Amino acid sequence: xxxxxxxxxxxxxxxxxxxxxxxxxxxxxxxxxxxxxxxxxxxxxxxxxxxxxxxxxxxxxxxxxxxxxxxxxxxxxxxxxxxxxxxxxxxxxxxxxxxxxxxxxxxxxxxxxxxxxxxxxxxxxxxxxxxxxxxxxxxxxxxxxxxxxxxxxxxxxxxxxxxxxxxxxxxxxxxxxxxxxxxxxxxxxxxxxxxxxxxxxxxxxxxxxxxxxxxxxxxxxxxxxxxxxxxxxxxxxxxxxxxxxxxxxxxxxxxxxxx
Amino acid sequence: xxxxxxxxxxxxxxxxxxxxxxxxxxxxxxxxxxxxxxxxxxxxxxxxxxxxxxxxxxxxxxxxxxxxxxxxxxxxxxxxxxxxxxxxxxxxxxxxxxxxxxxxxxxxxxxxxxxxxxxxxxxxxxxxxxxxxxxxxxxxxxxxxxxxxxxxxxxxxxxxxxxxxxxxxxxxxxxxxxxxxxxxxxxxxxxxxxxxxxxxxxxxxxxxxxxxxxxxxxxxxxxxxxxxxxxxxxxxxxxxxxxxxxxxxxxxxxxxxxx
Numbered sequence: 431x432x433x434x435x436x437x438x439x440x441x442x443x444x445x446x447x448x449x450x451x452x453x454x455x456x457x458x459x460x461x462x463x464x465x466x467x468x469x470x471x472x473x474x475x476x477x478x479x480x481x482x483x484x485x486x487x488x489x490x491x492x493x494x495x496x497x498x499x500x501x502x503x504x505x506x507x508x509x510x511x512x513x514x515x516x517x518x519x520x521x522x523x524x525x526x527x528x529x530x531x532x533x534x535x536x537x538x539x540x541x542x543x544x545x546x547x548x549x550x551x552x553x554x555x556x557x558x559x560x561x562x563x564x565x566x567x568x569x570x571x572x573x574x575x576x577x578x579x580x581x582x583x584x585x586x587x588x589x590x591x592x593x594x595x596x597x598x599x600x601x602x603x604x605x606x607x608x609x610x611x612x613x614x615x616x617x618x619x620x621x622x623x624x625x626x627x628x629x630x631x632x633x634x635x636x637x638x639x640x641x642x643x644x645x646x647x648x649x650x651x652x653x654x655x656x657x658x659x660x661x662x663x664x665x666x667x668x669x670x671x672x673x674x675x676x677x678x679x680x681x682x683x684x685x686x687x688x689x
Numbered sequence: 690x691x692x693x694x695x696x697x698x699x700x701x702x703x704x705x706x707x708x709x710x711x712x713x714x715x716x717x718x719x720x721x722x723x724x725x726x727x728x729x730x731x732x733x734x735x736x737x738x739x740x741x742x743x744x745x746x747x748x749x750x751x752x753x754x755x756x757x758x759x760x761x762x763x764x765x766x767x768x769x770x771x772x773x774x775x776x777x778x779x780x781x782x783x784x785x786x787x788x789x790x791x792x793x794x795x796x797x798x799x800x801x802x803x804x805x806x807x808x809x810x811x812x813x814x815x816x817x818x819x820x821x822x823x824x825x826x827x828x829x830x831x832x833x834x835x836x837x838x839x840x841x842x843x844x845x846x847x848x849x850x851x852x853x854x855x856x857x858x859x860x861x862x863x864x865x866x867x868x869x870x871x872x873x874x875x876x877x878x879x880x881x882x883x884x885x886x887x888x889x890x891x892x893x894x895x896x897x898x899x900x901x902x903x904x905x906x907x908x909x910x911x912x913x914x915x916x917x918x919x920x921x922x923x924x925x926x927x928x929x930x931x932x933x934x935x936x937x938x939x940x941x942x943x944x945x946x947x948x
Contacts, residue, residue, distance in 0.1 A: 502849075514844075514849070518946075532855055
């Protein structure tokens with residue numbers, strides 16, 4: 431009926447007296463790459479957990495692809511910051527996991543897994559265990575694992591925060607090319623403005639106490655976002671606009687926690 | 690890796706010292722008995738114990754006793770483990786189940802398996818079932834506690850990731866919780882296997898017609914101290930041998946940890 435993929439309507443979430451989110455509305459269109467940007471403690475992870483069904487909203491409702499989220503669902507594949515790979519399974523087995531749960535025949539799931547392992551550039555590492563991989567490689571396995579499961583939405587919870595700057599950049603480029611190839615709807619959390627500018631087609635900046643969206647901007651910078659794009663006046667202007675909002679929000683939160 | 694290699698090498702080159710210490714111990718024991726410091730009725734010399742072992746092997750009674758005890762341990766231990774693993778995983782993950790079963794477990798926990806001997810004799814008579822039940826009662830509660838503890842130590846993020854990839858609760862148990870706590874379960878089982886041996890020997894000491902415990906008791910009745918000592922030595926040997934088997938099993942099952 432419409433092109434909305436994620437619909438968040440009047441959602442509040444409290445943990446006891448701690449009101450993390452209040453009356454939040456957000457629509458994410460099919461094929462959008464939305465980056466949720468905000469300082470720690472603004473409730474962006476809680477919002478992601480609500481979409482994935484890990485948490486239930488105190489009020490309001492979340493629906494994905496027309497279905498109200500009531501439990502954990504494979505429709506929203508999550509890429510965790512701490513990878514969450516099964517240490518006793520090889521790369522191949524980890525990527526096959528979701529398909530195995532759906533009882534996809536052995537041959538077919540091996541084939542699918544191989545395709546996505548290749549897509550994230552890990553061909554040749556199929557039989558390694560996660561302990562033998564670097565952080566960047568582990569995160570790529572985790573991305574391939576979600577891709578192989580073919581979800582409606584991919585959720586990223588600060589996936590590159592624990593990686594070094596070089597690896598992060600390589601993975602950002604790779605994620606963009608995966609996004610372009612797969613056309614998946616993506617919601618990506620970060621506290622890095624540069625990362626948000628590099629990846630997104632749209633950015634939502636969140637403020638804390640209570641968590642809400644304070645600025646919602648489209649990011650129409652041209653692809654690929656090369657060094658040249660990053661030095662263009664459009665990039666810098668967008669960055670400045672976001673930076674001001676973020677600064678205001680952080681200042682407000684600090685003042686509140688002092689007062 | 691270098692440190693491990695070094696210590697391995699060190700252990701290898703010192704093995705002769707262990708052999709020497711064993712031989713020295715046997716020599717002093719033999720000498721003390723030969724020189725008449727101790728009456729053979731109180732402590733027979735090793736040579737006499739060897740002679741007894743040889744004659745009993747010839748009669749075939751030695752293997753008979755060892756196998757009888759080993760069979761009882763295996764049946765009782767395996768039954769305990771087979772019940773304890775699924776129940777322990779369930780109790781480890783469900784707070785409600787824990788609340789329901791906690792009083793029973795708390796009541797059973799401090800009871801030594803010996804205390805079940807009178808009741809088990811009343812219920813089953815001097816039968817194999819009675820021996821199995823003693824081994825079971827002695828191994829079950831510790832095994833249950835080990836599995837519960839192991840289950841609770843699993844990173845909840847792994848469970849969350851598996852659910853996110855489409856695993857239902859049963860699949861989470863089989864694919865995440867069970868393999869995830871296997872290392873801890875196996876190291877716990879090594880200890881519990883030792884406990885099972887204690888149980889079977891005490892059951893046989895009280896009432897049995899064969900087995901190592903019976904052999905010791907019977908030796909005492911006929912003042913054959915060499916038989917008593919031989920029985921003790923054999924208990925030690927069989928427990929060590931079982932331990933070797935479990936270690937091999939561990940290496941095979943936990944292949945992924947060595948990578």
